Amino acid sequence: MPPPIEVQGLTRYYGKYRGIVDVTFTVNEGEVFGFLGPNGAGKTTTIRQLMGLIKPTSGTARIFGLDCWADAAAVKSRVGYLPGEIHLYEKMTGAEFLDFMGAFRGGKSRRRRDELAERLDLDLSRTIRHLSKGNRQKLAIVQALMHEAPLLILDEPTSGLDPLKQIDFLDLIREERNRGVTVFLSSHLLDEVDRIADRVGIIREGRLVAIEEMEQLKRKWERHLSVILREPVAPERFTALDGVVVESVADEGRHLELGVRGPVQPLLRLLAELPVEDFTFAPADLERVFLRYYGPETAATVKEPVGVER
Numbered sequence: 001m002p003p004p005i006e007v008q009g010l011t012r013y014y015g016k017y018r019g020i021v022d023v024t025f026t027v028n029e030g031e032v033f034g035f036l037g038p039n040g041a042g043k044t045t046t047i048r049q050l051m052g053l054i055k056p057t058s059g060t061a062r063i064f065g066l067d068c069w070a071d072a073a074a075v076k077s078r079v080g081y082l083p084g085e086i087h088l089y090e091k092m093t094g095a096e097f098l099d100f101m102g103a104f105r106g107g108k109s110r111r112r113r114d115e116l117a118e119r120l121d122l123d124l125s126r127t128i129r130h131l132s133k134g135n136r137q138k139l140a141i142v143q144a145l146m147h148e149a150p151l152l153i154l155d156e157p158t159s160g161l162d163p164l165k166q167i168d169f170l171d172l173i174r175e176e177r178n179r180g181v182t183v184f185l186s187s188h189l190l191d192e193v194d195r196i197a198d199r200v201g202i203i204r205e206g207r208l209v210a211i212e213e214m215e216q217l218k219r220k221w222e223r224h225l226s227v228i229l230r231e232p233v234a235p236e237r238f239t240a241l242d243g244v245v246v247e248s249v250a251d252e253g254r255h256l257e258l259g260v261r262g263p264v265q266p267l268l269r270l271l272a273e274l275p276v277e278d279f280t281f282a283p284a285d286l287e288r289v290f291l292r293y294y295g296p297e298t299a300a301t302v303k304e305p306v307g308v309e310r
């Protein structure tokens with residue numbers, strides 16, 4: 001059986017503007033593959049080519065062995081797709097919209113549809129025009145998952161969801177994976193991808209700069225800790241710990257900014273012993289990881305654009 005997704009040298013220009021350049025990767029059956037990159041990196045451009053919505057400038061994209069452009073209709077019938085920007089029919093209720101979308105797939109997905117709506121706490125009887133941004137996103141998620149397709153392609157699926165609903169959504173995705181569904185999801189949030197993905201493709205300025213196992217990527221993370229102390233503390237107390245660097249010291253040793261990699265338990269134990277007045281522990285920041293590990297030098301080692309049709 002061909003892999004769920006196979007992308008080879010995929011390149012797309014919008015006129016003279018760069019969309020993506022020479023992107024190559026494979027997504028294996030049953031995995032959750034995170035597609036991570038900042039805004040404008042090329043995630044949506046890649047996904048729209050996977051769905052046969054735009055034609056590659058060069059290179060190929062295949063889904064279960066089918067060419068995403070030439071066999072677009074067959075590809076769409078095998079994929080549950082959540083677009084980055086959703087266009088909904090404003091006058092329909094949620095239920096009417098889902099019936100309408102379900103009809104294209106033989107209309108057999110009502111039971112699953114109701115189950116998903118309940119899980120996400122979405123009222124399907126309301127008119128779409130009156131739905132909040134978060135509820136619109138939930139409706140789009142139900143639409144993508146209700147077909148019980150073997151492959152899900154989700155473009156920034158949690159955007160607009162509140163944090164509790166994000167957790168429910170990630171649980172749903174885990175269940176899908178446990179049923180053998182393959183999932184490709186894009187995100188610009190490291191911690192979100194961390195919670196769900198087995199492998200991650202990292203895209204920056206249109207080029208795929210790395211494909212990593214989640215465990216590998218985690219070793220590159222650096223969280224940021226800012227500590228305010230009632231009394232000065234020698235920075236060496238912190239630097240004695242593995243993976244901790246002191247970035248700055250102010251207020252005569254009472255205010256420290258630290259970078260932290262690896263396990264946090266030793267640091268938490270130390271903080272418990274110190275006269276801490278306040279602290280903030282920021283999540284790992286994609287930009288920092290990018291700057292340190294996937295900077296311009298890395299991008300330059302990837303092959304130059306392919307200008308001709310293959």
Ligand SMILES: Nc1ncnc2c1ncn2[C@@H]1O[C@H](COP(=O)(O)OP(=O)(O)OP(=O)(O)O)[C@@H](O)[C@H]1O
Binds near residue numbers: 018041043045188
């Ligand atoms: N229709 C278009 N015309 C011209 N340039 C475009 C068009 N669509 C996308 N681009 C450009 O292609 C590049 C990749 O954009 P894309 O939307 O794929 O990125 P993204 O990673 O999905 O970002 P975001 O999270 O902001 O959607 C950007 O530089 C963008 O300006």
